[in-house]
Amino acid sequence: xxxxxxxxxxxxxxxxxxxxxxxxxxxxxxxxxxxxxxxxxxxxxxxxxxxxxxxxxxxxxxxxxxxxxxxxxxxxxxxxxxxxxxxxxxxxxxxxxxxxxxxxxxxxxxxxxxxxxxxxxxxxxxxxxxxxxxxxxxxxxxxxxxxxxxxxxxxxxxxxxxxxxxxxxxxxxxxxxxxxxxxxxxxxxxxxxxxxxxxxxxxxxxxxxxxxxxxxxxxxxxxxxxxxxxxxxxxxxxxxxxxxxxxxxxxxxxxxxxxxxxxxxxxxxxxxxxxxxxxxxxxxxxxxxxxxxxxxxxxxxxxxxxxxxxxxxxxxxxxxxxxxxxxxxxxxxxxxxxxxxxxxxxxxxxxxxxxxxxxxxxxxxxxxxxxxxxxxxxxxxxxxxxxxxxxxxxxxxxxxxxxxxxxxxxxxxxxxxxxxxxxxxxxxxxxxxxxxxxxxxxxxxxxxxxxxxxxxxxxxxxxxxxxxxxxxxxxxxxxxxxxxxxxxxxxxxxxxxxxxxxxxxxxxxxxxxxxxxxxxxxxxxxxxxxxxxxxxxxxxxxxxxxxxxxxxxxxxxxxxxxxxxxxxxxxxxxxxxxxxxxxxxxxxxxxxxxxxxxxxxxxxx
Amino acid sequence: xxxxxxxxxxxxxxxxxxxxxxxxxxxxxxxxxxxxxxxxxxxxxxxxxxxxxxxxxxxxxxxxxxxxxxxxxxxxxxxxxxxxxxxxxxxxxxxxxxxxxxxxxxxxxxxxxxxxxxxxxxxxxxxxxxxxxxxxxxxxxxxxxxxxxxxxxxxxxxxxxxxxxxxxxxxxxxxxxxxxxxxxxxxxxxxxxxxxxxxxxxxxxxxxxxxxxxxxxxxxxxxxxxxxxxxxxxxxxxxxxxxxxxxxxxxxxxxxxxxxxxxxxxxxxxxxxxxxxxxxxxxxxxxxxxxxxxxxxxxxxxxxxxxxxxxxxxxxxxxxxxxxxxxxxxxxxxxxx
Numbered sequence: 001x002x003x004x005x006x007x008x009x010x011x012x013x014x015x016x017x018x019x020x021x022x023x024x025x026x027x028x029x030x031x032x033x034x035x036x037x038x039x040x041x042x043x044x045x046x047x048x049x050x051x052x053x054x055x056x057x058x059x060x061x062x063x064x065x066x067x068x069x070x071x072x073x074x075x076x077x078x079x080x081x082x083x084x085x086x087x088x089x090x091x092x093x094x095x096x097x098x099x100x101x102x103x104x105x106x107x108x109x110x111x112x113x114x115x116x117x118x119x120x121x122x123x124x125x126x127x128x129x130x131x132x133x134x135x136x137x138x139x140x141x142x143x144x145x146x147x148x149x150x151x152x153x154x155x156x157x158x159x160x161x162x163x164x165x166x167x168x169x170x171x172x173x174x175x176x177x178x179x180x181x182x183x184x185x186x187x188x189x190x191x192x193x194x195x196x197x198x199x200x201x202x203x204x205x206x207x208x209x210x211x212x213x214x215x216x217x218x219x220x221x222x223x224x225x226x227x228x229x230x231x232x233x234x235x236x237x238x239x240x241x242x243x244x245x246x247x248x249x250x251x252x253x254x255x256x257x258x259x260x261x262x263x264x265x266x267x268x269x270x271x272x273x274x275x276x277x278x279x280x281x282x283x284x285x286x287x288x289x290x291x292x293x294x295x296x297x298x299x300x301x302x303x304x305x306x307x308x309x310x311x312x313x314x315x316x317x318x319x320x321x322x323x324x325x326x327x328x329x330x331x332x333x334x335x336x337x338x339x340x341x342x343x344x345x346x347x348x349x350x351x352x353x354x355x356x357x358x359x360x361x362x363x364x365x366x367x368x369x370x371x372x373x374x375x376x377x378x379x380x381x382x383x384x385x386x387x388x389x390x391x392x393x394x395x396x397x398x399x400x401x402x403x404x405x406x407x408x409x410x411x412x413x414x415x416x417x418x419x420x421x422x423x424x425x426x427x428x429x430x431x432x433x434x435x436x437x438x439x440x441x442x443x444x445x446x447x448x449x450x451x452x453x454x455x456x457x458x459x460x461x462x463x464x465x466x467x468x469x470x471x472x473x474x475x476x477x478x479x480x481x482x483x484x485x486x487x488x489x490x491x492x493x494x495x496x497x498x499x500x501x502x503x504x505x506x507x508x509x510x511x512x513x514x515x516x517x518x519x520x521x522x523x524x525x526x527x528x529x530x531x532x533x534x535x536x537x538x539x540x541x542x543x544x545x546x547x548x549x550x551x552x553x554x555x556x557x558x559x560x561x562x563x564x565x566x567x568x569x570x571x572x573x574x575x576x577x578x579x580x581x582x583x584x585x586x587x588x589x590x591x592x593x594x595x596x597x598x599x600x601x602x603x604x605x
Numbered sequence: 606x607x608x609x610x611x612x613x614x615x616x617x618x619x620x621x622x623x624x625x626x627x628x629x630x631x632x633x634x635x636x637x638x639x640x641x642x643x644x645x646x647x648x649x650x651x652x653x654x655x656x657x658x659x660x661x662x663x664x665x666x667x668x669x670x671x672x673x674x675x676x677x678x679x680x681x682x683x684x685x686x687x688x689x690x691x692x693x694x695x696x697x698x699x700x701x702x703x704x705x706x707x708x709x710x711x712x713x714x715x716x717x718x719x720x721x722x723x724x725x726x727x728x729x730x731x732x733x734x735x736x737x738x739x740x741x742x743x744x745x746x747x748x749x750x751x752x753x754x755x756x757x758x759x760x761x762x763x764x765x766x767x768x769x770x771x772x773x774x775x776x777x778x779x780x781x782x783x784x785x786x787x788x789x790x791x792x793x794x795x796x797x798x799x800x801x802x803x804x805x806x807x808x809x810x811x812x813x814x815x816x817x818x819x820x821x822x823x824x825x826x827x828x829x830x831x832x833x834x835x836x837x838x839x840x841x842x843x844x845x846x847x848x849x850x851x852x853x854x855x856x857x858x859x860x861x862x863x864x865x866x867x868x869x870x871x872x873x874x875x876x877x878x879x880x881x882x883x884x885x886x887x888x889x890x891x892x893x894x895x896x897x898x899x900x901x902x903x904x905x906x907x908x909x910x911x912x913x914x915x916x917x918x919x920x921x922x923x924x925x926x927x928x929x930x931x932x933x934x935x936x937x938x939x940x941x942x
Binding site for chain 1: 654657658659660661675679682683685687689691693694695697698705706707709710711712715716718719754
C-alpha cells in the first residue's frame, strides 16, 4: 500500500497514455482459453457412416419396390435411411469446411428439387392410374423436410454473401409459398385440407421459422415477415370463424328465435346477441386503448362484419339452402393453423414481457435434457399403447368380431398412461421456480421492471404447452393409422379427450408450479408434486371402489368429481364433460394464484 | 439542490433476531460514484437488496430517484441496473441471447436494440464470447455479462454488489475502468471490501460495519486530512524527544518504536505545512542521524482498520425484544462534506 506521496518527476512524453495504471489501447487481455476446435475428423467419420447407411437404406427400398420383398424388409430400409440422414445432419452442422458445406447445400437443393418433382409429377411408374400429386405424401413432404434440415446448417456456416442470401431466400420463398398455397388449396378443395393441406401448412411454417432463425428479427425484413405471418394467420382464423358461423346464422334467421307457440325465445335471442358481442367487444377494447392503428383497423372490420351479420340474422334469412358443415374438421383445422401462425408471429415480434418470458421458458425445455427425456418417455408410452391397440384390432379382425366405436378409447384407458402422467408432471414442474430461487436468478428477474404475475403465468403457460406437446404422439399415431389403412373411424372422442387432458393439465401443472415455488430444492418440489398426483389418483380409487374413508357423502361426491380417470372415460365415450373441464381449469387458476402470492410474500413484513 | 438519486433514511432490517442493518442514513447525489465499504457480514448486500426492492426494510425509508422502494417499486426498478454478488445467469442461454432477452424485459426499444446490445458488448469487452453458452464462461466473463446486463437499459442508477469479486488483477482494473466511465452521467453505488478499488474509482466512501455507518466522506477530504510526519532519528532517545517537543511548529510528538539508539516518531504539525526539510536541517544541526523522514497521509486502510477495530469492542447489536434494554449507541458517521 502506498503511504507516501510519490516523488514528482517530469512525465515521460513518450510513455503510452495510462488509465488506472493500465496502458490504454494495448490488448491487455485476450479472449478466454481458445476453443480448440475438435477437428472435423470425428464428424466426418460419423457423416460417412451416415452416408453409407443412407445408401444402404436407399438400396433396400428401391430393390424392394422394384423387385419384390428381399431378405431385408423395407421398414428396415427406411430405418437405415433415417438414421443415416441423422448422422449426416450431425456432420453438416459440425463441419465448417467450404467444400463440405457447399456439397451439403447442393444435397439440400437436390432434395428440394426431388420434393417439387414428387409433388407434381405422377411419376414414371404406372402413370395412367395416378394423378398429379400422388407422391406428395409421403415422398414430397419427406424430401422437403430433409432439404429444410440440411439448408439450416448451410445458411449458418456459409460466409459467402451470394450463396447465403440465395439459401435464406429459398427458405423464405418456400415457406411463404407453402403457407399461402396450402391455405388457398384448403379453401377451394375442402378434402385436401385434412391430410396434405395441414401437413403442407405446417411445413411452410417450419420453413419460415428456419428463415426467421437466420435473420435479425428486431428490425427490417425479418420483422416484416414475422408480422405478415401473424396477419395471415389472423385472416385465416377470421375466415374460418366467419365461414363456420355466418352462413348458419344467416340461414337460421329470425324464425329459429321463436318458440313453437310463436313467442320470442329469450335465451336463444340472448345467445345470438352474445355471439354478436364476441365480435364487437374486441373492436371496442382496441379503439379505447392505446393499441396501434393496424389493430384498431383489423378488429374494427371484424367487429363490423360480425355485428352486421348478427343484426341481419335477427330480421331476415337471406341464405336459403342449408349450409354444409364446415367447423369439424375443416374449420377447426383452419383455426388451428391460423392460431399457430399467430402464436409464432407473436413470439417473434412482440416485445411484451409476458411473451418474452414464455418464449424463454418454452425454449429452456428444449435446451435441457429433461424436456427430451419426458418427450421421449411419453412417446414411448404412447407407442406401446398404439402397439397394443393395433394388436387388439388385428385380433378382432381375425376373429371377425366387430370392435364397438369409439375405438380410440383403447389407446388411453390403460395402466401405463396413468403412470406416465403421474411421473411426468413432477418432472416438468420441479425446476420451475425452485432452480431460480437456488441460483438467485429470481432476484435478478424481479429487480427488473417485471411483476410477479407475468413471471408465474409465463412459466405456467410454457410448461402447459410443453405438457400438451408430450400428448401429441398419440394423436399422430392415430392419424398415421387413418392414412395407412384408409378406414375411417370416429375421431371426435379424440378431440374431446384432448380438451379434457388440456383442462386437467392446467390443474396438475398449476399444482406442480406451486410446490416448486415454496421450496429451493427441486427434489422436494418433485416429491410434493408426486404426492399431489397420488392424491388425485386416490380420488379416482375412492370413486371407483366407493371408499367412504369416514367422510360425509357430500365430500365423497365432491371428491368423486375430481377423479381424473373417470373424466377420461367420459370424454373418450364421446361426451364433452364441460363442467369437469371448468372445474379443473379453476383448480389450475387457484394454484397459480397461490404461487403468485408466495412470490409476493417476500415483501410482506 | 436537485433531488438526491439515493436517499436512505433510518433504514433498519432484521432477519428474525439478527439485526443486519441498523438505522443507516445517507444520500447520494446524481452522478456520484459511491463505494460502500465494509467487512464481510457488515450489511452491504442487505442494504443493496432493500434499495433494489428485492426485500422490504423492517423500518425506515429509502427513495431512489425520488420514488419510494416499497410503494413505487416498479418506478424504482425501471431506473436501476443491479448486479448481485453471485452473478446468476441461465446456463443454457448464449451471451447475446441472454442480453436480448434482458433488453426485451427491461423495455429497450426494438429499433435500437441490436445497436445497444453491441455497444454494451463492446463496453464490457465480451464481444468475442457473444455466441458462447453462459455455462462455459469463466467467472470474469460471467461478471462482465452481468455488468453488461446491468447497464443494458442505460439506467440512471447502477447498484453493483462486489462487482470485482473473483476477478484477476487485470480484469479488476478493466472492470473498474468500465465502471468509472459509466459514472459521471449516472449514479453508481458499488459495494466491496477491497480498499484499493475504492481508492481508484470512487469519489466518496461509506464505511459500514455491523449494520451501521461508521464513516461517510469524500476521497478528496480524506486526502486533505492533515498528514503525519514520520521521523526516524539515531540519537539518545530522551534528548531527541525533548528537542522535538520544544519545536514550536509541532503539535504532538509521539515516540512509536525504539531500537537501541534509533527512535521512530510520529509528529503532527500545528498548521498544514510540510516541515520535512526544516526538521531535517534542525536535527542534522544537532548532530543526530536521520534515518527516515516521511510525510504520511492517512490512508483509507488506516481509516478502515480504525473503524473496524473500534467497533470490535462493542457488542453485536440485537433487535430489541420487549423486556431487553437496547444496546448502547455509539457515535455514528461524520456527515458528508
